[in-house]
Amino acid sequence: EAQVTQNPRYLITVTGKKLTVTCSQNMNHEYMSWYRQDPGLGLRQIYYSMNVEVTDKGDVPEGYKVSRKEKRNFPLILESPSPNQTSLYFCASSGPLAGSSYNEQFFGPGTRLTVL
Amino acid sequence: AQSVTQLGSHVSVSEGALVLLRCNYSSSVPPYLFWYVQYPNQGLQLLLKYTSAATLVKGINGFEAEFKKSETSFHLTKPSAHMSDAAEYFCAVSDTDKLIFGTGTRLQVFP
Secondary structure, eight states, X not given: OOXXXXXXXXXXXXXXXXXXXXXXXXXXXXXXXXXXXXXXXXXXXXXXEEETTEXXXXXXOTTOEEOOSSSSBOOEEESSOOGGXXXXXEEEEXXXXXXXXXXXXXXXXXXXXXXX | OOEEEEEOSEEEEETTSOXXXXXXXXXXXXXXXXXXXXXXXXXOEEEEEEOSSOSEEEOGGGOEEEEXXXXXXXXXXXXXXXXXXXXXXXXXXXXXXXXXXXXXXXXXXXX
């Protein structure tokens, strides 16, 4: 089954304690990205990756890091989390859909992060 | 740059009434447009998408949306609301691989 997985699904942590949220896709997609969802703001892109070892900032990258050492994995790293990073995070991958002119987006189930 | 505006952060309807959720987009190129639904404590589910084929797009759960280039709109409708439609709905426009989301509309359905 084509899917994007994220772990953990829920995380409560404290300010300054480094954490990593993992993301993995099994569709051999080149493009992967991270979004955060906040009330009244919708979803905003944090970082994206066009391919292995190629990453770039999205709209709200401050306080986050990513890496893309393998095609299937795209972890999100918070080196020193702060309360304003409390949010719902979604990983996504996209790739061509047969017969389509655009790339289909697939979202993970989300990770709800609380930073105390 | 592309952008999406969803008018009304909250919409309330009675069960059986028409659902209309508004979305206007801004794009310098023919857009790809999407509606996603998020049920409480769940992830995003694609309702429907416009990819420059038919302007009237039918999605899951009885929803449909019409692409109107002259009005730069892509409003979501459903003829008769069900209690199970209560959720948050997001309109999005595609900028190559990146999705640009609206701020969301929370739909409440009253019995």
